[in-house]
Amino acid sequence: MEVVEPGSDLREVYPRIFVGGQSACRAGSIGHAVVHACKSPCHQSALGYRGSLPVDDPHYLALARDHDLWLNLIDPPVPLFQMESFTRFLAFAAQRLDGGATVTIHCNQGESRSASLALLLLARHVGVLAQESFAAARAEYLRLDPRYRPGAGIARFLEEHWAALGCVCPRCGS
Numbered sequence: 001m002e003v004v005e006p007g008s009d010l011r012e013v014y015p016r017i018f019v020g021g022q023s024a025c026r027a028g029s030i031g032h033a034v035v036h037a038c039k040s041p042c043h044q045s046a047l048g049y050r051g052s053l054p055v056d057d058p059h060y061l062a063l064a065r066d067h068d069l070w071l072n073l074i075d076p077p078v079p080l081f082q083m084e085s086f087t088r089f090l091a092f093a094a095q096r097l098d099g100g101a102t103v104t105i106h107c108n109q110g111e112s113r114s115a116s117l118a119l120l121l122l123a124r125h126v127g128v129l130a131q132e133s134f135a136a137a138r139a140e141y142l143r144l145d146p147r148y149r150p151g152a153g154i155a156r157f158l159e160e161h162w163a164a165l166g167c168v169c170p171r172c173g174s
């Protein structure tokens with residue numbers, strides 16, 4: 001059972017899908033998977049590095065271990081993202097959600113990266129948001145999560161790559 005403390009930025013945007021900022025960081029467990037959608041501090045501390053990992057490190061984009069997924073995501077004003085970060089996220093979150101777990105997605109502020117991932121999960125796996133464009137899905141997601149404020153870079157990335165950002169889990173994958 002998730003306990004949301006007063007004043008916390010953690011919110012349940014959809015049954016069993018929570019979005020929050022850094023205060024929502026916790027270790028995942030069998031009934032409660034956690035997606036850490038920030039390079040600093042979570043991806044860095046999970047892998048024990050400072051600065052940046054070499055791009056050829058096998059965990060450069062993501063590390064999944066048991067009930068946690070750490071993503072090397074920053075929130076730049078330009079769309080410096082890679083498709084694989086999003087497809088790895090969808091595969092992890094879809095599997096945990098379909099297994100009955102709660103999924104918490106957090107970043108630093110809980111407004112851009114984490115909420116964008118929740119939007120993607122709801123559109124592409126859960127199938128409860130408009131499919132045709134990021135703009136259409138975004139308008140519907142804002143009704144579930146009025147705190148959504150995507151950075152310019154991630155918004156542009158999702159807009160430009162929307163059609164290709166599909167869920168490849170066993171239920172959705174072709």
Ligand SMILES: [Zn+2]
Nearest residue numbers: 025026036042
């Ligand atoms: Zn974290």
Ligand SMILES: [Zn+2]
Nearest residue numbers: 125167169172
């Ligand atoms: Zn799926």
